[in-house]
Amino acid sequence: MADAANATSAGGILLVFAVVVPVIGMLALLMLRLLGLSRAAPVALVAIAGGTAVAFATAYLVIGTQSALVYVVGGWAPPLGLALRADGLSAVMMAMAAVIICGIALYARPQFDAPDEAPEGRRAFAFWALLLGLWSALNLVLVGEDLFNLFVALELLTFAAVPLVCLDGRAETLEAALRYLVFALVGSVLYLLGTAILYGQYGTLDIGLIHDVARPDLPTHAAVALMIGGLMAKAALFPLHLWLPPAHAGAPAPASAVLSALVVKAPFFIILRLWFDVLPGPSAIVAANLLALLGAAAILVCSVVALRQERLKLMIAYSTVAQIGYLFLMFPLTVVPGVPPWETIGWTGGALQLISHAFAKAAMFLAAGLIYEALGHDRMDDLAGAGRAVPVSLFAFGLAGLSLMGLPPSGGFIAKLLLLNAATLAGAWWIAIVISIGGLLAAGYVTRVLKRAMAAPAAAIHTQPVARSRELAALFLALCAVALGLVPLQPFGLFAIGRSVMP
Amino acid sequence: MSGVSLIGIGAAALVGIGLYGVLMHRSGLRRVLAFNLVGAGVFLMFGIAGKRGAAVGLPGDPVPQALVITGIVVAFAATALAVALLTRLADLRTKPAPMTSNDTPPPSEAP
Numbered sequence: 001m002a003d004a005a006n007a008t009s010a011g012g013i014l015l016v017f018a019v020v021v022p023v024i025g026m027l028a029l030l031m032l033r034l035l036g037l038s039r040a041a042p043v044a045l046v047a048i049a050g051g052t053a054v055a056f057a058t059a060y061l062v063i064g065t066q067s068a069l070v071y072v073v074g075g076w077a078p079p080l081g082l083a084l085r086a087d088g089l090s091a092v093m094m095a096m097a098a099v100i101i102c103g104i105a106l107y108a109r110p111q112f113d114a115p116d117e118a119p120e121g122r123r124a125f126a127f128w129a130l131l132l133g134l135w136s137a138l139n140l141v142l143v144g145e146d147l148f149n150l151f152v153a154l155e156l157l158t159f160a161a162v163p164l165v166c167l168d169g170r171a172e173t174l175e176a177a178l179r180y181l182v183f184a185l186v187g188s189v190l191y192l193l194g195t196a197i198l199y200g201q202y203g204t205l206d207i208g209l210i211h212d213v214a215r216p217d218l219p220t221h222a223a224v225a226l227m228i229g230g231l232m233a234k235a236a237l238f239p240l241h242l243w244l245p246p247a248h249a250g251a252p253a254p255a256s257a258v259l260s261a262l263v264v265k266a267p268f269f270i271i272l273r274l275w276f277d278v279l280p281g282p283s284a285i286v287a288a289n290l291l292a293l294l295g296a297a298a299i300l301v302c303s304v305v306a307l308r309q310e311r312l313k314l315m316i317a318y319s320t321v322a323q324i325g326y327l328f329l330m331f332p333l334t335v336v337p338g339v340p341p342w343e344t345i346g347w348t349g350g351a352l353q354l355i356s357h358a359f360a361k362a363a364m365f366l367a368a369g370l371i372y373e374a375l376g377h378d379r380m381d382d383l384a385g386a387g388r389a390v391p392v393s394l395f396a397f398g399l400a401g402l403s404l405m406g407l408p409p410s411g412g413f414i415a416k417l418l419l420l421n422a423a424t425l426a427g428a429w430w431i432a433i434v435i436s437i438g439g440l441l442a443a444g445y446v447t448r449v450l451k452r453a454m455a456a457p458a459a460a461i462h463t464q465p466v467a468r469s470r471e472l473a474a475l476f477l478a479l480c481a482v483a484l485g486l487v488p489l490q491p492f493g494l495f496a497i498g499r500s501v502m503p
Numbered sequence: 504m505s506g507v508s509l510i511g512i513g514a515a516a517l518v519g520i521g522l523y524g525v526l527m528h529r530s531g532l533r534r535v536l537a538f539n540l541v542g543a544g545v546f547l548m549f550g551i552a553g554k555r556g557a558a559v560g561l562p563g564d565p566v567p568q569a570l571v572i573t574g575i576v577v578a579f580a581a582t583a584l585a586v587a588l589l590t591r592l593a594d595l596r597t598k599p600a601p602m603t604s605n606d607t608p609p610p611s612e613a614p
Contacts, residue, residue, distance in 0.1 A: 152573065155577045155581065159584055162584060169591070169595075178585065182534050182535075185581055186525055189541045189542055193548065196567075199570070
């Protein structure tokens, strides 16, 4: 079985391109002068177009063949070599990341378009180079099969994400970036410690090979617990979320969008891999309930904190922590006797929540950035008049809010309904209650913004015009989140492709 | 006590001391140094896995050495990034005014 799983499949080279194309773009940026160009943005946009094509081709192949794509690097099969593998969930997430990066790039183009010689040029260069590096690392997380390879990918992701936080170079954002870095480094070193223990146990780090031989003994459980604990700090699961709000709120809007929508999803994706592919035997219901309990605490506590924020971007950042909580609710809900986890409605609901939150939160941060630019601030108390200044952005904000609240039609509605159904069927009434209260609290903090922004200002306010194309980029991502509401209400095969043959 | 268990205890102690340092110190530089201690402990763990020959049955396993070298490079890069942030922060604190026009935030970028 391992032999069949470890042969390069037709089109497997696409997985290499998914990792390498953004890096080529990044290297091209370094040679801007040699290429005779003075602006970073056009080069980056070409690389992003290429990377998007690769991501869609990968998704097309995986869905077309209904099987996972595999590439064995250099022809050296695991355990000695490395394998790259994209199953249904990976392929969908690669396509999702590509769409979001495109939306963010269209939005960021006017903001980071200074020529190289201008004072703003260094910042523009840094933004595009970091965005491309981050995307490459993210794709590597999604296709990696080797636990150490995943460690390197996570570190690359962190190294690209941390400088994005402090692009403006102010002391507050530098402090936020430093705190983010400390949390992330502790998380990754714990992950690495678990990796060392697993290697000592099994002599391989290939997820598929470990899956075949894993024993439910103390070292394995301790190793996976260390790794998941470390990844929880990186994914900002309550109570390890303290670094996230200042970091995500302080970054420039396009950077906030990519951090909140994509970067925190990568460690969660690896937790999924560890939980379902590395842990032997039926998953322990106690541990699953513990993760769900932390998720529930995140939803309740951080939604209430979001309600009390005085700054729009901080509110959105706390909302991210709350929405990440929903993802961790899925672990006890995938334990259904006689059904593999990836055919349960809990799995489908969790995966949909992952994707719809990414679209909705990217749209929300982009819209908030435009509101900030139009009004010159993002104080909640003085939002009046935003509805007249940037109506399209506010509309995008509202549409994205639908998904966070879980109202139809939106991807968030389907995701939360599936999770709610799974909780009811499993008799986990407390999860069902938390999902319902979380939806109400989200409605509270989203309508608080809408109500204030729609109000007529008491005195005439001075607003800056913003480019319509940037408003449309935010709207486009919000519409993607809404469009996910049209998928059928059942466990569907897309997220299960390649999982049943998981060696 | 065999050498391997002695090294194992050393590795565990390094990880413990380092984690204590990261969690308890307020100063950024001390935290970065403590993180490097944890890293050293983890690399020793890999060394033990290599010495034991792991599950492959070899007298010594070269793969962990390759992993440790990569890990050291990654930890070095992380330390460099953290120190770069720290020195920039120290500069800003000693000279509160923006140093160059490069550092003034455009209106769109503040929180």
